Amino acid sequence: MYKSTHHAIAGAHLHADGKCLFRIWAPLKQTVALHIVSPEERRIPLTRSTDGYFETEVADCPAATHYYFNPDGEGDFPDPASHFQPEGVHGPSAVVDHGTFTWSDQAWENPALSELILYELHVGTFTEAGTFDAIIPYLEDLAAMGINAIELMPVAQFPGHRNWGYDGTFPYAVHASYGGPDGLKRLVDACHRRGIAVILDVVYNHLGPEGNYFNAFAPYFTDAYRTPWGSALNFDGPWSDGVRDYFTANAIHWFHHYHIDGLRLDAIHAIIDTGATHALQYINEVVASYAQQARKPLHLIAESDLNAPRVIQSTKTNGYGFDAQWLDDFHHALFVLLYPVGKEQYEDFGTLAQLAKAYTEGFVHSGEYVSARQRKYGASSAGIPGFKFVAFIQNHDQVGNHKNGERLSVLLSGAQLRIAAAALLLSPYIPMLFMGEEYGEERPFLYFTSHDDPQLVEQIREGRRQEFAHFFGDGEPPDPQDEKTFKASILDWPKRGQGKYQQLLMWYQRLIHLRRTHTALHNFNKTGTEVDVLSESAWSLLRQDETGQSQILALFNLADRPFPYTLPQNTTWICLLDSTMADPQAGSTVNPDVLVLPPVCVLIFASTT
Template sequence: MKTVGSELQGNGRCRFTVWAPEKKSMTLHLTFPEEREIEMERAEWGYFTIEIEDASPGIRYYYKPDGKQSYPDPASQYQPEGVHGPSEVVDHGAYAWSDTDWNNLPMQELVLYELHVGTFTPEGTFEAIIPRLKDLRETGVNAIEIMPVAQFPGDRNWGYDGVFPYAVQNSYGGPLGLKKLVNACHANGIAVYLDVVYNHLGPEGNYFGKFGPYFTDACSTPWGDAINFDGPYADGVREYFTNNPLYWYEHFHVDGLRLDAIHTIFDKGAVSVWELLQNKLQAVTEQTGKPFYLIAESDLNDPKVVKSPEVGGFGFNAQWLDDFHHALYVLLDAEGRKSYEDFGKVEQLAKAFTDGFVHSGDYVKFRKKTFGRSSASVPGNHFVNFVQNHDQVGNRVYGERLSVLVGPERLKLAAAAVLLAPYIPMLFMGEEYAEDTPFMYFVSHSDKKLIEAVQEGRKNEFADFSQKGDFPDPQKEGTFLKSKLQWEKRQQPNHQLLLAWHRELIQLRRNMPALQNFNKVDVAAQAIGQSGMVLLRQSHDHKQQLVCLFNLSEKEIVYTLPDHAAGWERVLHSGEKKWMPTKDAENATKVPTRIKAGQKLHLPPLSVTVYQNEK
């Protein structure tokens, strides 16, 4: 493994290494505590290195390729003055961890919670999250997935414009702040996943091209130049990015990563970048005994994403299941069909529950081609399902959450569908109590032309949508401030009701063996007419069965239990008085507490009912 960046060696020494295979010379330009320049030594494979004495944490520096202009270190671990300022040497051995007994959580036990550091609290820092961990733990959340924290321009951004994959965002609290958060999470029994971006780098502060061929024009991404994973000089690029997960694992005790849009990572090499990464992770985790998990965002609808590299797969532990969101969302919000024209049938939702991918080789209008491959044989714990995430909320014109689009009964249906499914559930911050503040797209660039390009780009992206007011300006601070959670709403009655509903469902997942079985063979689902669905879950030993009945319409539907079914006892009904807002308590509905084979059930409008049968 070729380590790049700055690395303290002890005894007051520090080694600096940078990859620049086409440069003839490289100068280390120190700016603090004193300014001086030192010529670096050229090593093998295009690396330049130098070791200096009298070094200490806090040294700030640049590199000067071929002795010309000074640029920050591409492998910088901290940018205290932003993306254009000097890099700073970090002493990772100085932090006193107290999580030595922490050994990560099995993926199948996770209840993930995606959050954005800047908008999660009024302060918008890592340390400000720590007092909120108790609330998350009491809700049942045991893993947070943090949107990208790699240094980005300014102090507000979703994080996908990051330009220093090894540097922790300065406005969030830098490396020390992140370590404090991870340590506190582990003390609360909460795992930590970081969202990372290996498919492109942001435009502002992106000086990688000044050092070496990190990019390729052989392919492209929607957000910027594609990374050079398989072209000339790709070895240095592959080392840089495949070492990044090891960095988070070793120095920040992170439990796993979510990789953004892996379908825009292109590699035709005989040994793929995924195989190289898996080999490195395996060597490290075998040595420590602590597992490290990788979750993919993929637009391929291909099971190979979660298959082993030995059989041609990418080796991810799990991947986001967008089809589940699409199939569920359009049945909750009729307006959604305008965005997802290929969805809208209850049969598709049933397939999402039993198979995973809804599009598995059929013709898709949106893509204008046949698309996908069946994932029916892939166990459910290899998928992460959700009904909201940063994309689904933030890529709406006004950043509306589901709580603004539909009423409480549909919100209860959404939560039940996600948490009763045979997948790893993920909530988007605030979803658990029906937060209704928007989550909009925001940036804080300093380049005027770039700001104008972003503003125009967002307007063009939504040109086909009717405007209800002023288009939110991504650059304005107000857009960012409006997107902050309002934690005090958790204490308001209607929000408390949804919070209690989520807690109840998560508790069912923890207590019911049938909901801990991810084997697709033990999952069945079918439509009830055009607006209902029955989901059957059973435990590994088949001693416990659950039948979950969904009515997604505003009219009562009738369902007859199969003749072979035994007696069932009710464990949950969303129409009960305790799950109704106070003003609607008189509209509470009743369903039988016990049912038997052949019995006709009248399922109330917009309801979910769960029955249990134990042999």
């Protein structure tokens, strides 16, 4: 077990000798009792230790022992740091033996962040079975396409069997219906055997409402702030040390017990901390210390709505210290150009100049007035290298937060989808695909739940109605609680080998191969990226290596009419990919004097010396 002087480790920790250490943080309680309910019922008082923790060591405590904690005789509650909830969020916690799993990834080396081609997926809807094990047979297809990292949407225990995962209430417990702790380990081990890293989405900004027993133990929440999803976690008030340690230890938990290669932290802008050392800085510092001790690189990626460079600046200069952050502005700028109706949702986007800024600087909103926010917003990221950003044209939010969960494949033409793919995969950022994007999956990705509380169910339904009241026409959004909503979102994987779906998949494969093999696309320095706005609907993207000798030039035309263009002189250009061709790999030398861009296309050239 990893130990650190930075933080205590709560939960149940089984040792090789069969003894189990139980520890719970309850600083305002006078007593805490351990109630073991199976295999043999026992009640054992815990001893108060330091910093508000109670603990006891129990002999002859096998794996799968079910237990509760009882603070001050107020009732039995599951362990907030439970590693497994086999009977759901209201049932007993279970002891997990992390020492019995046989790993085969001893030779695995986590790729550098700049080398990743990310693939975001939801375990429950990626396959019909909706389990970790069911994903494994598809890893060969992903690897063949060029994917070398999957990003799992949250897998922490949530209420019921259907959920995006952001309503989890047991951040340490792997969801039971997905396959539990061993299921996740089998998936990670299988990924590593196939050269695929695993990034896990974690939620440190709030906890879901159903099955949330944290207040029974300690002041985990504060009334000083609110989040869009409920009570804010107490990262800076009285007794906040225990909260900070709880989530910091959670990050280590995934790296140590599950061999996870990186974490994506959800909506960090909702983690409010006014202290001298921000909780996110603290987490990053402890993870860096662990990575050094474990002698393996680990990646921490933030989702941030702040447009603030401090998120990815070093902790040594009082930044938060994240390795990278999601770049929403890239998506918004491109999406509105491809789908002008999207301006209803992203009112401050819609010009090619903004897309050019997204390519060459990163943040589009970098201090100017933003109508949607009714204030000046953001700061410049112009000098920050591209590998500090994750870009995408679709993700779970951008698809799922359309009223009917529409993917780009039902909003755009096939020609536009090819343009979007090239715009992403030729960018100077870490690209991330959303499951099914690569073959144009047309099934939606909807918001779904399976709560037991009728009042909560109705609150969620009403919240969705209000959210979409002003967007995308009339009518009710799909009912999140209806199982049909969930089933409608399951991928139709076999179609990737058929017709237009197979052609789009080949386009993605060739773009990824080009990204992997051409040195100009390995340069993440912003000075190596140039964008020229050619018209209201055409632009050029030039990427070059650090020497300037190797170049990739992509010409984009969104219009339904041809566009004449003269290639840069004194250079011989080879057309590598042509989105208008059935076989997009052209490989022909082009006469720069007669080039005409076809309607709705992208042509990709390489310079030769």
